[in-house]
Amino acid sequence: MKACPEEIVLYMQEHLDGDLSWEKEQVLKEHLQKCTACQEYFQELKRTIAYIQSTSHIQTPENFTMNVMARLPKEKRSEGVRR
Amino acid sequence: MDALVNQRIKQVLRGDQEAFGEIVELFKDKVFHLCYRMLGNRHEAEDIAQEAFVRAYVNIHSFNQKRKFSTWLYRIATNLCIDRIRKKKPDYFLDAEVAGTDGLTMYSQIAAEGKSPDSEVETLELQEIVQREILRLPDKYRVVIILRYIDDLSLNEISEVLDMPLGTVKTRIHRGREALRKQLSNL
Numbered sequence: 001m002k003a004c005p006e007e008i009v010l011y012m013q014e015h016l017d018g019d020l021s022w023e024k025e026q027v028l029k030e031h032l033q034k035c036t037a038c039q040e041y042f043q044e045l046k047r048t049i050a051y052i053q054s055t056s057h058i059q060t061p062e063n064f065t066m067n068v069m070a071r072l073p074k075e076k077r078s079e080g081v082r083r
Numbered sequence: 084m085d086a087l088v089n090q091r092i093k094q095v096l097r098g099d100q101e102a103f104g105e106i107v108e109l110f111k112d113k114v115f116h117l118c119y120r121m122l123g124n125r126h127e128a129e130d131i132a133q134e135a136f137v138r139a140y141v142n143i144h145s146f147n148q149k150r151k152f153s154t155w156l157y158r159i160a161t162n163l164c165i166d167r168i169r170k171k172k173p174d175y176f177l178d179a180e181v182a183g184t185d186g187l188t189m190y191s192q193i194a195a196e197g198k199s200p201d202s203e204v205e206t207l208e209l210q211e212i213v214q215r216e217i218l219r220l221p222d223k224y225r226v227v228i229i230l231r232y233i234d235d236l237s238l239n240e241i242s243e244v245l246d247m248p249l250g251t252v253k254t255r256i257h258r259g260r261e262a263l264r265k266q267l268s269n270l
Contacts, residue, residue, distance in 0.1 A: 017253060051209070051213045055213050060116075071137050072140050
């Protein structure tokens with residue numbers, strides 16, 4: 001296996017940031033077409049992102065807002081709504 | 084959204100504490116989520132997320148309304164999370180609650196390393212594994228990864244939240260992604 005150009009991994013990362021210039025994008029594409037190891041690596045990076053994004057179900061505790069309001073310093077309460 | 088928020092802030096500045104409740108409602112999910120991903124424990128996340136809102140309230144006069152409120156609020160929350168992580172460094176990982184398991188900690192994870200045949204359980208496991216690996220990242224990488232992918236912030240916003248040059252944000256995202264790629268590569 002011949003060594004891949006060092007900047008290819010950086011180009012992949014920049015691609016994932018939406019930060020890769022058109023010229024570098026072509027270099028990356030061209031390299032990926034002929035290098036399965038880099039293809040695989042690139043897939044792994046993309047899969048990693050999908051994994052991170054898949055963790056998103058989580059419920060905020062009940063009464064969260066009420067509890068915050070109860071923790072606010074009392075002295076500022078005077079001008080607010082009276083109960 | 085920004086106009087509404089600024090209107091509520093003006094009310095709060097005039098002494099109307101109740102108006103702050105609406106601000107909390109608008110941002111509580113995002114802030115709690117951020118804290119939970121940073122800390123890995125619901126109770127702690129709740130405590131820190133509440134504290135973030137209290138600090139925002141107390142310091143509301145220092146918020147510049149020409150800027151985005153969410154950025155300012157995230158900054159307060161991430162700083163509190165990082166402080167908390169640093170204070171309890173040696174044991175936070177094993178004590179961390181695993182996502183979606185309602186109280187299981189890493190200690191129980193270690194014991195239960197075996198594979199389950201049920202695919203639903205496997206999805207849950209996958210999410211736990213990912214959460215666990217995110218928690219294993221050094222906090223400087225964890226915070227950028229969470230802000231980028233779980234809170235969907237742009238690189239520029241992250242640089243503002245963390246008060247860090249854009250180049251540093253990029254480098255840390257690259258390293259964070261690479262570290263997670265390695266940690267998750269055998270899934």
